[in-house]
Amino acid sequence: MGEWGSYDLSDLLMFSADSYVRLFERANRLWPLALLLGVALVIGLWRRPAGASPSLRWVLASAWLTVAISFHHRLYAQINLAGEAFALLFAVEAALLVLLRSSARPAHATPLAATLPGWLLITYALLLHPFFWFAVGRPWQAAELFAIAPDTTALVTLGWLLLRPMTWQWLALPIPLIWCIVSALTHVAMREPLGILVPLLALLALGARLVIAAWQRR
Amino acid sequence: MNRRHFLTGLGSGLALTALPLSGVAADALMIASPALRKPIPSSGERIPVIGMGSWITFNVGDDAAARAQRAEVLRAFFADGGGMIDSSPMYGSAEAVIGDGLARLGHPSELFAATKVWTSSGDDGPDEIARSQALWGVERFHLLQVHNLLAWEAHLATLQAMKADGRVRYVGVTTSHGRRHAELEQIMRTQPIDFVQATYNIVDREVEQRILPLAAERGIAFIANRPFRRGALIERVGQRPLPPWAADFGCRDWPGFLLKFIVSHPAVTCAIPATSRVDHMHENMRAMRGGMPDAATRERMAAQFAAL
Numbered sequence A: 001m002g003e004w005g006s007y008d009l010s011d012l013l014m015f016s017a018d019s020y021v022r023l024f025e026r027a028n029r030l031w032p033l034a035l036l037l038g039v040a041l042v043i044g045l046w047r048r049p050a051g052a053s054p055s056l057r058w059v060l061a062s063a064w065l066t067v068a069i070s071f072h073h074r075l076y077a078q079i080n081l082a083g084e085a086f087a088l089l090f091a092v093e094a095a096l097l098v099l100l101r102s103s104a105r106p107a108h109a110t111p112l113a114a115t116l117p118g119w120l121l122i123t124y125a126l127l128l129h130p131f132f133w134f135a136v137g138r139p140w141q142a143a144e145l146f147a148i149a150p151d152t153t154a155l156v157t158l159g160w161l162l163l164r165p166m167t168w169q170w171l172a173l174p175i176p177l178i179w180c181i182v183s184a185l186t187h188v189a190m191r192e193p194l195g196i197l198v199p200l201l202a203l204l205a206l207g208a209r210l211v212i213a214a215w216q217r218r
Numbered sequence B: 001m002n003r004r005h006f007l008t009g010l011g012s013g014l015a016l017t018a019l020p021l022s023g024v025a026a027d028a029l030m031i032a033s034p035a036l037r038k039p040i041p042s043s044g045e046r047i048p049v050i051g052m053g054s055w056i057t058f059n060v061g062d063d064a065a066a067r068a069q070r071a072e073v074l075r076a077f078f079a080d081g082g083g084m085i086d087s088s089p090m091y092g093s094a095e096a097v098i099g100d101g102l103a104r105l106g107h108p109s110e111l112f113a114a115t116k117v118w119t120s121s122g123d124d125g126p127d128e129i130a131r132s133q134a135l136w137g138v139e140r141f142h143l144l145q146v147h148n149l150l151a152w153e154a155h156l157a158t159l160q161a162m163k164a165d166g167r168v169r170y171v172g173v174t175t176s177h178g179r180r181h182a183e184l185e186q187i188m189r190t191q192p193i194d195f196v197q198a199t200y201n202i203v204d205r206e207v208e209q210r211i212l213p214l215a216a217e218r219g220i221a222f223i224a225n226r227p228f229r230r231g232a233l234i235e236r237v238g239q240r241p242l243p244p245w246a247a248d249f250g251c252r253d254w255p256g257f258l259l260k261f262i263v264s265h266p267a268v269t270c271a272i273p274a275t276s277r278v279d280h281m282h283e284n285m286r287a288m289r290g291g292m293p294d295a296a297t298r299e300r301m302a303a304q305f306a307a308l
């Protein structure tokens, strides 16, 4: 225990920030697939209110599985000993997304105002987050795209879950949240403190969703 | 006549003239001056005092562009007279990337291959070493070390047996960040090891108290890891100019200042700075040429650095 106390967070980081960024540049070769899943996601969100389209579960599950295989297993695991564990975590989330259906009974429907945090989070994740790191000089080739980059995929999924009624389906919430925290710790260790925005936004959206829903039910 | 021989001739000629030297001529002189080598006490074999670490810097996976660039870092290392490369199975893909670079360079004969065994089970040690050998593309390592003293009793027994069979030349143990020095000391007192590796730099000087004197007394070579405290010491100096007296021992930049401080300690055999950049490699390798500070100057260096 005493020995662990002598480690900094940055001592546990085994790759450089440059190598981390290169992962996205390389993973982005799959951009046509990401585009396809992104378009399917937007259509699914558009067609039915409050993200109720059943196809969305499959789109999101496909995105998590793609990240598990093409990002974590294929690339990240080469430079991070925890990469395979992350791949497994993402595959489990893909399975949860498929298995956990929600009985969208009207009594459970999310009040309209309470869907706002979810919509905001999805909009941010799809339109702004991919380019977030450009602010610190990352190349455009390293944009963090939905269905390729874990952070963006986790944020979109959280946003979608926040649109959904609070049922068993919310059991798919912890893994994206855990990932957001892992990502923040990784960025802090890489001396990119802006990384804490990812879990911060996720938690803010979750908090807002719960507060608005509770307030509306009073 | 190759470039180094030409410059050696040039250097000895220039040294006779006490004229002020231009930067280019000073560079030429520096390259021409012999690189400092120190003996491994247990054998007398002399190795260059600046080696190369590979934690983080060589962990780039199978990224083709990054691998090609790291091969250039290795090329610079050997061109500047480097020998020891230190790695570990703990460093992700670093061993594979080193092996790839060595193959591109045609396996330079100057290589002093040093890796570690890092597994909590003594039984798994031999397989792990065989994997490392395959990744580096070497028939045998010059030095095998027990990483962070993990399961050291079992691994040292394996390594000693390998040494007896001629399957490795030297054995050692490592630690870092000032951890477990008491246990390290115990191992140094009781085990017939050739090398010990621990953190030593101008700020982290704890090893000067007991470990370095013990290494000298027991005839154990000492490898200094984290010479720049993972780069933080170089960042700390920022844009500040070097003290002018650093030129007296052939020092032109802060990395050289920090490295000369380390390798000029009589009980230190070599330092293993890690870098991912060719220009940094050249800078670091310059530190083993052009003179070394004496004991009094070393104290002055430490005081100067502490006052920054």
Ligand SMILES: NC(=O)c1ccc[n+]([C@@H]2O[C@H](COP(=O)([O-])OP(=O)(O)OC[C@H]3O[C@@H](n4cnc5c(N)ncnc54)[C@H](OP(=O)(O)O)[C@@H]3O)[C@@H](O)[C@H]2O)c1
Binding pocket: B052, B053, B054, B055, B056, B057, B086, B087, B147, B148, B174, B175, B176, B197, B224, B225, B226, B227, B228, B229, B230, B231, B232, B234, B255, B272, B273, B274, B275, B276, B277, B279, B280, B281, B283, B284
């Ligand atoms: N327990 C153990 O066995 C143990 C523990 C720690 C370390 N080690 C060994 O010791 C080696 C060295 O330690 P370390 O890698 O932790 O840290 P280090 O060598 O003290 O510092 C490496 C850092 O310094 C920077 N750097 C190197 N040369 C530079 C220059 N000329 N100018 C500016 N920056 C420069 C590098 O960045 P650039 O890439 O940008 O040059 C890199 O970020 C390790 O790689 C490893 O092989 C062993």
